[in-house]
Amino acid sequence: MTVDIALEKGPLEPAGPGDISSGSGAVVRFEGRVRAEEKGDIISALDYEAYEPMARQQMEKIAHEIGKVHACLAVRVRHRIGRVPVGEAAILVEVCARHRGEAFAFVTEFMTRIKQDVPIWKEVPKP
Amino acid sequence: MTLADDLPRATRVRVLFFGPVRVRLGVANCDLACAKEMSTSSFWSQLIECYPELAALRSSVRLARNGEFLGDGAKVGPGDEMALIPPVSGG
Numbered sequence: 001m002t003v004d005i006a007l008e009k010g011p012l013e014p015a016g017p018g019d020i021s022s023g024s025g026a027v028v029r030f031e032g033r034v035r036a037e038e039k040g041d042i043i044s045a046l047d048y049e050a051y052e053p054m055a056r057q058q059m060e061k062i063a064h065e066i067g068k069v070h071a072c073l074a075v076r077v078r079h080r081i082g083r084v085p086v087g088e089a090a091i092l093v094e095v096c097a098r099h100r101g102e103a104f105a106f107v108t109e110f111m112t113r114i115k116q117d118v119p120i121w122k123e124v125p126k127p
Numbered sequence: 128m129t130l131a132d133d134l135p136r137a138t139r140v141r142v143l144f145f146g147p148v149r150v151r152l153g154v155a156n157c158d159l160a161c162a163k164e165m166s167t168s169s170f171w172s173q174l175i176e177c178y179p180e181l182a183a184l185r186s187s188v189r190l191a192r193n194g195e196f197l198g199d200g201a202k203v204g205p206g207d208e209m210a211l212i213p214p215v216s217g218g
Binding site for chain 1: 143145146149150191195196212216218
């Protein structure tokens with residue numbers, strides 16, 4: 001399984017068609033977007049902060065751990081840091097697998113783990 | 128152990144603050160003088176001496192050393208980079 005993980009400061013772009021393995025029967029793409037409401041308040045953006053080296057390392061480690069259970073062919077993750085306006089993606093997870101079951105399971109498990117063990121924080125910008 | 132400026136790496140621990148901890152303390156990092164290895168309990172005690180506000184946050188904060196979450200019984204030593212990891216909220 002190939003794993004490609006990065007933190008980026010600008011809008012997240014999906015992988016190109018050339019990045020999709022020819023053995024993939026399933027490609028699952030998940031975007032986690034900033035909603036206009038945070039804890040009951042209307043917001044226009046969120047600021048994301050990361051302990052960058054550890055965040056990358058943790059995401060790689062988690063991806064490989066999940067890959068042992070839900071075997072996939074390729075995983076590409078982009079997490080945005082800095083200010084992310086409402087409606088834009090804070091995270092993009094793309095998974096190629098032979099079949100849809102492992103691809104969906106991978107994404108679900110990865111998103112659960114990222115919200116537990118990856119040092120990234122969001123904050124509502126001060127007015 | 129005390130807050131220290133401009134110490135050689137071999138005689139200090141760099142401590143990084145993130146998210147709500149950084150906001151609460153108003154600083155992103157500090158250097159603590161550290162001449163020999165210590166327990167995480169001792170590290171916490173001495174860090175709280177420098178930043179008493181951390182006492183209220185300690186129970187919700189995990190420690191990472193050099194980019195890895197610390198396991199039970201781990202030590203903190205000169206040259207280490209320690210990060211205080213409050214509950215995360217990425218994704």
